[in-house]
Amino acid sequence: MAKAPFPSEDMALTTILVVSDMAKSKDFYQNVLGAEIYREYGGDSCVLQFxxxxxxxxxxxxxxxxKPEIQFMPPKNPNDVSHSFTIRVKDxxxxxxxxxxxxxxxxxxxxDWGAEIRAFFTDPDGHLFEISQV
Structure with a gap:
């Protein structure tokens, strides 16, 4: 079997977020964050571009x-963070x-931390986002 280059230009990275209420989350990502819905699958998954x-x-x-041992679950405690997003902004x-x-x-x-101004917000399930001005 031939090896494939990794990574390569034709690849893309997708972040998966487990949510408890798809309708509420879609509303947040579309209307608060401004993401665009690309595709939806059977009411239990939604692909966004952002x-x-x-x-x-x-x-x-x-x-x-x-993935025989893996459970997909939304965050249990929003104060425990293992993943977050940073959005670099001018203002x-x-x-x-x-x-x-x-x-x-x-x-x-x-x-205002001097070299950076930042603020944190969460989605409906507690996934953490940061806006950061440097």
């Missing part, structure tokens, strides 16, 4: 033949105001 990246929203699911305060108006749930207003 800032040149793919995000796949899926509902909970148990083991399968190709943190302006983006904060726009996202807040659209319904984003920010942890605090933007904080």
């Amino acid at each position: 800032l040149g990246n793919w995000i796949l929203l899926v509902t909970s699911g148990g083991p399968t033949k190709d 943190c305060m302006g983006c904060y105001e726009t996202l807040k108006e659209r319904g984003a749930n920010f942890l605090t207003p933007p904080v």
